[in-house]
Amino acid sequence: MANDGRVPVPTVWSVFVSSIARWCYRHRFVAVGLWLALLVGLGVVSQAVGTSYKSSASFPGTGSSKAQQLLSRAVPEQSGDADTVVWRVGHGSVRDQ
Helix, strand or coil: CCCCCCCCCCCCCHHHHHHHHHHHHHHHHHHHHHHHHHHHHCCCCCCCCCCCCCCCCCCCCCCHHHHHHHHHHHCEEECCCCCCCCCCCCCCCCCCC
16 A cells, blocks of 8 residues: 555544553553552452362263262272373274274
């Protein structure tokens, strides 16, 4: 696109963002302080709200729940452990029958 001498007309959004940028430059320590306060505030709120993450699930009547019950009777000290299983096949795919 060639420059034909016309000056671009500023939009409302560009004027708004420019004014915020000028304020942040003129008050840079206040701006950094506000960002740090926001960061600390978000950390406090996240700790206050907590988390509802749970790593336990129950599916009664399935093969995995029966295996879990068998494991808890046979080796109770290891019955709650979780692990990653990796399959390796000589040829084809794990999904082959």
